[in-house]
Amino acid sequence: MFYIYLWPDPLGSWPVPVRLLALIPVAVAISLALSAAVEAVALPLFLDTTGTILATALAGPAVGVSVGVLTSAVNTLRNPTFWPFVVIQIIVALYAGLAARAGLFRSLRTAVPAGLGLGVIASVTSTPISYFVFGCTTTGGIALTTALGRALGLSPLGACFFGSFVSDFGDKAVTFALVASVLHALPRRTAARFPLALRAIGAA
Amino acid sequence: MRTRHPFTLLTLAAALPTLAWLLPAPAGALGTAAVAFGLAAAAGVRRVLIPVVTAAPFWLFLFVLHDLPTTLAIGLRITTMVASFVWLAAVLAPDRLVEAMVVRGWSVTVAYLFAATLSAVPLFRARARRIVEAQRCRGLSPRGSVANRLRALRALAMPLLLSALHEVDERALALETRGLRSGARRTPLAPPPDPALERAARWVVLLVCIAALVARLV
Amino acid sequence: MNPLALEGVEFHYPATETPALRDVSLAVAAGEIVALVGRVGAGASTLLLVAADLAPRITGGRLTGAVRRRARSGIVLPTPWTQLSGMAFTVWDEVAFGPANLGWPGREIARHVERALERLEIAALAERDPATLSGGEVQRVILAGILAMDPDVVLLDEPSTELDPAGARALWRLVRVLAGEGKAIVVATSDLDAVPDVADRVAWLEQGAVRALGTPDLLAEEATCAAGLGTTVARVWRAAGLDAPYPLTVADAVQRWR
Numbered sequence: 222m223f224y225i226y227l228w229p230d231p232l233g234s235w236p237v238p239v240r241l242l243a244l245i246p247v248a249v250a251i252s253l254a255l256s257a258a259v260e261a262v263a264l265p266l267f268l269d270t271t272g273t274i275l276a277t278a279l280a281g282p283a284v285g286v287s288v289g290v291l292t293s294a295v296n297t298l299r300n301p302t303f304w305p306f307v308v309i310q311i312i313v314a315l316y317a318g319l320a321a322r323a324g325l326f327r328s329l330r331t332a333v334p335a336g337l338g339l340g341v342i343a344s345v346t347s348t349p350i351s352y353f354v355f356g357c358t359t360t361g362g363i364a365l366t367t368a369l370g371r372a373l374g375l376s377p378l379g380a381c382f383f384g385s386f387v388s389d390f391g392d393k394a395v396t397f398a399l400v401a402s403v404l405h406a407l408p409r410r411t412a413a414r415f416p417l418a419l420r421a422i423g424a425a
Numbered sequence: 426m427r428t429r430h431p432f433t434l435l436t437l438a439a440a441l442p443t444l445a446w447l448l449p450a451p452a453g454a455l456g457t458a459a460v461a462f463g464l465a466a467a468a469g470v471r472r473v474l475i476p477v478v479t480a481a482p483f484w485l486f487l488f489v490l491h492d493l494p495t496t497l498a499i500g501l502r503i504t505t506m507v508a509s510f511v512w513l514a515a516v517l518a519p520d521r522l523v524e525a526m527v528v529r530g531w532s533v534t535v536a537y538l539f540a541a542t543l544s545a546v547p548l549f550r551a552r553a554r555r556i557v558e559a560q561r562c563r564g565l566s567p568r569g570s571v572a573n574r575l576r577a578l579r580a581l582a583m584p585l586l587l588s589a590l591h592e593v594d595e596r597a598l599a600l601e602t603r604g605l606r607s608g609a610r611r612t613p614l615a616p617p618p619d620p621a622l623e624r625a626a627r628w629v630v631l632l633v634c635i636a637a638l639v640a641r642l643v
Numbered sequence: 644m645n646p647l648a649l650e651g652v653e654f655h656y657p658a659t660e661t662p663a664l665r666d667v668s669l670a671v672a673a674g675e676i677v678a679l680v681g682r683v684g685a686g687a688s689t690l691l692l693v694a695a696d697l698a699p700r701i702t703g704g705r706l707t708g709a710v711r712r713r714a715r716s717g718i719v720l721p722t723p724w725t726q727l728s729g730m731a732f733t734v735w736d737e738v739a740f741g742p743a744n745l746g747w748p749g750r751e752i753a754r755h756v757e758r759a760l761e762r763l764e765i766a767a768l769a770e771r772d773p774a775t776l777s778g779g780e781v782q783r784v785i786l787a788g789i790l791a792m793d794p795d796v797v798l799l800d801e802p803s804t805e806l807d808p809a810g811a812r813a814l815w816r817l818v819r820v821l822a823g824e825g826k827a828i829v830v831a832t833s834d835l836d837a838v839p840d841v842a843d844r845v846a847w848l849e850q851g852a853v854r855a856l857g858t859p860d861l862l863a864e865e866a867t868c869a870a871g872l873g874t875t876v877a878r879v880w881r882a883a884g885l886d887a888p889y890p891l892t893v894a895d896a897v898q899r900w901r
Contacts, residue, residue, distance in 0.1 A: 237534050237607040239701065243596035246541035246729060247589050250549035257553040258581035261565065262574040268582075275586070291542050300479065301442075301510035302503060395575065402579065403586045411594060413657035414703045520732040533744070541729035544774065592725050594702075598692070599726035601701050602718050603788060604744035612743045612752060614736055 240414065241284055248272035248288040253295060266392045269296070273310055274317040274400045278326055279415040282318030289314045305350050309343055313393075316342060320421075326401040327423030336397030340390035347389065348382040430619045431522040432529075436627045437464075438513035440634050445505040447637040454501035461508035468515040476508040519543055521617045528616040534607045553585050644713055646827040647671045647694055647796050652708035654693055654851075659704075663689040665852040667708075671796070671827040676818060678838045679831040680862070680872050681848035687831035690848065691718055691798045694829060714795030714827075717741075721801040723781040727773050734776075734784055735760070735769045741792040752791075759787040762817060778805035786814075790821075797821060799830045803837070815841045835862055836874050839891050847872065863891040 252272035259266050272292060277285030289310025296303040316339050320326065325335045404412070404422045412418040445457040465476065483503050487496040519540060526536040557565070565577055647670070654664040664686050671677050679687040692698040695718035699706050720726055731737035738759055742752040760766045763783040768776065773784060782805045789797070799818075803811040815837050822828050822843075832838065838845060839859040847855040847867060855861055862868075863877040865887060873881070876896050877889035890896040 239601045239605060239607070240593065240597040242534065242537060242541075242605065242607065243593045243600060245538055246545040247549070247593050247596070249542045250545035251586060251589050253546050254549040254553040254585065255582060257550060257557055258578055258585070261557045261561070261581060262578045264571070264574050264578065266578075271582075271586075287538070291538065295542060295546055297510065298514055301506045302479075302483070304506075395578070399579065399582055399586070402583065403590070406583065406587060407590060409658040410656045410703075411590065414594070520736070523730065537730055544727075544729040548774070595720060595722060595725040596729075597701055598697050598718075599720060600728070601697060602695060603728065603741040604792065605728075605740075606744065609744065610746050612746055612749060614739055614743055614749070614752070 241280055244276055244280060245284065245287050245291065248276040249291045249295060251275070252288075252292045265388060266395055267388070268392065268396055268399070270310060270313045270393070271396050271399060273314050274396055275403065277314050277317035277417075278321040278400055278404060278421040279418045281321075281417050282314050285314030285317055286311050306347060308350065309347050312342065312346055313339065320397075321417050322420065324420060324423035326397075326404050326421040329398055329401060332397045332401035333394050336394035337390060339397065340393035341386075343393055344382060344386040344389040347385050351385060352381045429516075430617055430623050431517060431525045432619075433623045433627055434513060434517050435522075436630050438509045440630045441509040442502070442506040443634050444637055445502045447634070447641050454498060454505060458501050458505040458508065461505045461512065465508050465512040465515070468512055475511045476504060479507045479511075480504040520615075524613050524615050525617050525619075527611050527613045530610075532607065533605065533609055533611050536611075537605065549585070549589065552588070553581075556581055556584055644711075645670045645672050646712070646714045647716070647829070648709075648711040649690075649694065650709040650711070652693060652706065652710060654689060654698060654706045655704050656689075657703040661851075663704075663851050664693065665850070667851070667853055669846060669853065669856070671829055673795070673825050673827050674822050675844065676822045676828045676830065676842045678842035678845045678859070679829065679848055680833070680835060680838070680845060680867075682870075682872075685848040686851040687848050688721070688800050689851070691800050691829060691831055694718075694796070695798050712796070715792070716796035716798055717789035717792055717794035718798040719782075719786050719789050719800060719802055721804065723778060723785050723805060726785045727781065728788075732772055733769065734765065734771050734773055737773050737784055738787045738791050741788050745792065755791040755793060756787075759791040762790065762820075763787040764813065779807060779810055782806060783810075794826070796827045796829070799828070799832075801832060802830065803832065803834050811837065835872065836876075836892075838862060839874065860891060863889045863895075865889075 249272055252269045255268040255271055259268055269292065270289070273285050273289040276288040290307055293303060293307035293310050320335045320339075325331045401422070404418060407418070412422075441457045441461050445454045448454065448457070462476070480500070480503055484496070484500045487500050491499070523536050523540045526539070527533070560577070560581055565581075569577075649667055649669045652664055652667045653662050655662050667686075667690060669677070669690075679690060681687050689698060692702060693706065693710060694712075695716050696710075696712065697718065698704060728737060728740045731740055735756060739752050739756045742755055747755075757766075760769060763786055765780065765783050765787060768780060768784070773781065776784065782802065786799075786802065797818075803814055806814060811834065818828055818830065818841055830842070839862065842859055845857060845859050845861045846853050847861060849870075855866070862872065862874050864873075865881075867873045868878050868881045868889060871878075873889070874891055876893055877891060880889045880896065881887075890899050
């Protein structure tokens, strides 16, 4: 809340192209709308970083961070306990930026391992937050696997990592695969309008 | 409460969970939780049920995984957070917040992103549901191997994502033609009143939080 | 000098080989209504985007030739839902979106918004949430939003698609009123039967080039009818094997019959 009072015009001096203004809210809405699809196929995924990763691959990590922060903010309106996990969204955006610059979205064969890598990083980062802020009780699924970990003799922190690892791993791999598919399916003339898109699929 | 300036409401809703975390547990957390519940109740008695219901699973898991003092401390903190946000969602009107931002001279960018995101989310959720319904009519069901389900997921997600990106193009054109320029000065349409007393109150709350932070670190 | 003039314009969308517009020249005078007709993909929408200074600025791509614009233009795109600002929670605010962005003083905004709401006959909807409106209502709200910005050149891309017949008639009446006030209007439409009563000139676009440019009588000629772009009356006359010249409107046909 501090900067709101000290700098009343946070982004005014940086002109944002209107295409990015149009992209960001849509990307946030995508992340939150995919939960309907996930429920319909009954898979234990979240896909709540899809918009963040897609926006990053199209327009760079700065845009991705905005999408991630806004996605967390909207999630927070529905369930306030999600706010501390905005850190994860930011890390996802930064990682996706590197992956896009390296052209890792050029095929599923490169995208899925990149996603798995992000899954490891995401669960390593979310564990301390989950543990210290919530005592590792964030979602039912994670809490259950954490309890399983405890039963197996892991320390509380280790059990917490075990719990979030299991879900984050698959979730990020699927998200990366989905984003790669979408980027390839875009007509060239649409993709060409976004600065990073062609490089992300290795076509530039 | 609804007639208070949006920034006041925001400050209060952010301060309560912050204080819950900074003040010594469990007394501090209990105090802030009580305040938060009081506010939520003032906004409508039914609203008190929502934080209770949302926080209940947390209490359960905390009880299973941790000892009593930790359970109490973390549980109360979580409950405070949930209650203050439920209250905020009840009393904060998005259009008043947008206008407050515009009056304060905040860039159009921030105001637009905030407002457009809030209106885009229900729109795309509805679209996703329609796609799911359409596929259900074609025999989509949550059965089968993981590979099949992943394929089905792709069939659901791709139309949503592609149509969304196409729409980004159209939206950009529409926004441009209607003069939305990042960094431009926009005329406020219905600025909410901001009496000096409220402004002072916001600063007081802020200072209290800073004091609590300092006290905690020292 | 004309409010809008395109001279020898050629336009390519990004990463495409075939041009979307080829050697297009069109000048529109103040108070004139020009209708663009053609098959889907013929380039009418692209022409409007170029005229509105949105192509290549926002769409990307490259443009050769000259586009001369003396005044401010406003464009209404074909899909109404995507044009809602997302920043307005009432119809009034939605229509005021454009003027507010231009930084006009509050009273002037109110004046323009009230006038636009009246003209589009949606004053009763002023307090409604735009997300709850029907397609036709949204289209009228969007048009009101553009008119509230008081453009001198009005560009309309398929403005009557979501409207019922009565709404469409009201729209074309409004278009004539706007032209009477001195605005230059370019309309891309597939509602060919309305064109003779509305347009001063018609441009037939085919594959990005202007194949013919003339009065609405163009829509009763052999070539346009053969391409499926004649008025209904003309096409029926032709299909029935009756002699050219084909009548343009019902009134013409009745006269010929007698």
